[in-house]
Amino acid sequence: MRNRTVTRSIILSMVLTHWISPVQAESLSDQDRAEINRLRAAQGHSSDDITSLIEQVNKAGERGLPVESLANKVKEGLAKGIDPKRIDPVLRQMTARLESAHEVLQEAKGRGLAEGNRQRALETMAEAFARGATADEVRELSRLSQEGRHKATQEELAAGAKSLAVMKEGKISSNDGTALVGEGIKQGYRSSDLLDLGREVKRRGSDFQEGRASLKALREQVRRGERGDRLFKDKDRGESGSGSGRGDRGDRDDRGGRGGRDDSDRERVDRSDRLDRSDRSERGDRSDRIERPEKVERPDRSDRSGRGRDH
Amino acid sequence: MCRTPRHHGFVHSIVLLSLFLTLVGSWGCTKSVRPERPRATVQGVQFTISAPGAKVVCLVGSFNGWVKHATPMTIVGGTVWSVVVPLKEGEYPFMYVIDEDQWITPPHADDFVTDGFGQTNGIVVVRDTP
Numbered sequence: 394m395r396n397r398t399v400t401r402s403i404i405l406s407m408v409l410t411h412w413i414s415p416v417q418a419e420s421l422s423d424q425d426r427a428e429i430n431r432l433r434a435a436q437g438h439s440s441d442d443i444t445s446l447i448e449q450v451n452k453a454g455e456r457g458l459p460v461e462s463l464a465n466k467v468k469e470g471l472a473k474g475i476d477p478k479r480i481d482p483v484l485r486q487m488t489a490r491l492e493s494a495h496e497v498l499q500e501a502k503g504r505g506l507a508e509g510n511r512q513r514a515l516e517t518m519a520e521a522f523a524r525g526a527t528a529d530e531v532r533e534l535s536r537l538s539q540e541g542r543h544k545a546t547q548e549e550l551a552a553g554a555k556s557l558a559v560m561k562e563g564k565i566s567s568n569d570g571t572a573l574v575g576e577g578i579k580q581g582y583r584s585s586d587l588l589d590l591g592r593e594v595k596r597r598g599s600d601f602q603e604g605r606a607s608l609k610a611l612r613e614q615v616r617r618g619e620r621g622d623r624l625f626k627d628k629d630r631g632e633s634g635s636g637s638g639r640g641d642r643g644d645r646d647d648r649g650g651r652g653g654r655d656d657s658d659r660e661r662v663d664r665s666d667r668l669d670r671s672d673r674s675e676r677g678d679r680s681d682r683i684e685r686p687e688k689v690e691r692p693d694r695s696d697r698s699g700r701g702r703d704h
Numbered sequence: 705m706c707r708t709p710r711h712h713g714f715v716h717s718i719v720l721l722s723l724f725l726t727l728v729g730s731w732g733c734t735k736s737v738r739p740e741r742p743r744a745t746v747q748g749v750q751f752t753i754s755a756p757g758a759k760v761v762c763l764v765g766s767f768n769g770w771v772k773h774a775t776p777m778t779i780v781g782g783t784v785w786s787v788v789v790p791l792k793e794g795e796y797p798f799m800y801v802i803d804e805d806q807w808i809t810p811p812h813a814d815d816f817v818t819d820g821f822g823q824t825n826g827i828v829v830v831r832d833t834p
Contacts, residue, residue, distance in 0.1 A: 428769045428771070432769075432770070432771070465766045465770075466820070468769050468770045469770045469797075470820075470821060471770075472764065472771065472772065473770070473807060473819075473821060473823065480821075483821065486820070585831065585832075588795075592815055
């Protein structure tokens, strides 16, 4: 009888604990710890040098934040020969962004957005903030998402926020980007579609700025329910005939095969890299040039480096 | 041992033909191993980079814990190095390390982001296979 009571108490406490604190505490895995220690030793740092970094990661885990991205950043910094003292503030920033991400996602949850993959949602949203999305923009996306028939998840909201941030890197205005991404969420675009949309718009940033493409028309396509992987197909056809020197890419199915890319797709990427790097004029097309610049290549692109993103 | 003009013409033709074939051959090889954005293959994602004069080239990224020698690349033609890595669906930051200490931002990637330490990582996007 007593045993049964004890068992009931244990089960009840477990249920209550789970209900009160649905966020699971995480800590650095033994494997991550070992890898970090290997990298630390290889760089000639003492254990004390990285104690505060390990503590930060574990504390974030105790607060229910995902530790994987933080552990990865520690490894990346050590591998690149960064002094642990310089890794510390980067880690703090990342943690702060994860906390902000948690807050806005909780807000969204309050509005009825389903959770989805929580860790991915948190990391994606934190990355969106790192790349320049704001909490207000996320709230607006959240509001727009409720106008559609599709019930968006927090993961999709986070992907939308990241997509918007990427578009802004391509010099797309916040209003235009928000409206476009919001339409995508309303139409039930998946997270991967939203992220692709952001990257494609960023790649064509100059086309939109210089009037060769229209964001309004693109939004209309999305509103009509056109699939994400077909949005830029006709544009590519148009480009091929415009003498822009981008090659004949009309016969390709953009992103048609989600697991792979064909040659023409790769060709587009090369082109997009050139667009992305248009401000790296001294480099030109780097595909056929020696890639051995200075000892450590410095980021010099304002459109992709000005956000302090630390994924 | 006098050589006739006809003989000279024959030798010239052979030399020209050899040169032509060599040029066509090298052009074909270069074309087949052009560095490009990481792309999905049956075995995994193929990474390629041109690194003239390099002795060792390694691929590093979040997928291998940024460990330098975890994913060494091999020369596949001319100056182009390549490696195929099986990756699950997701987005991964990566760079190349040439000759142990030169961290290189990928010339081709699906996206680019700063790493917080003053450098730029490439991003490879791996999609789910149908």
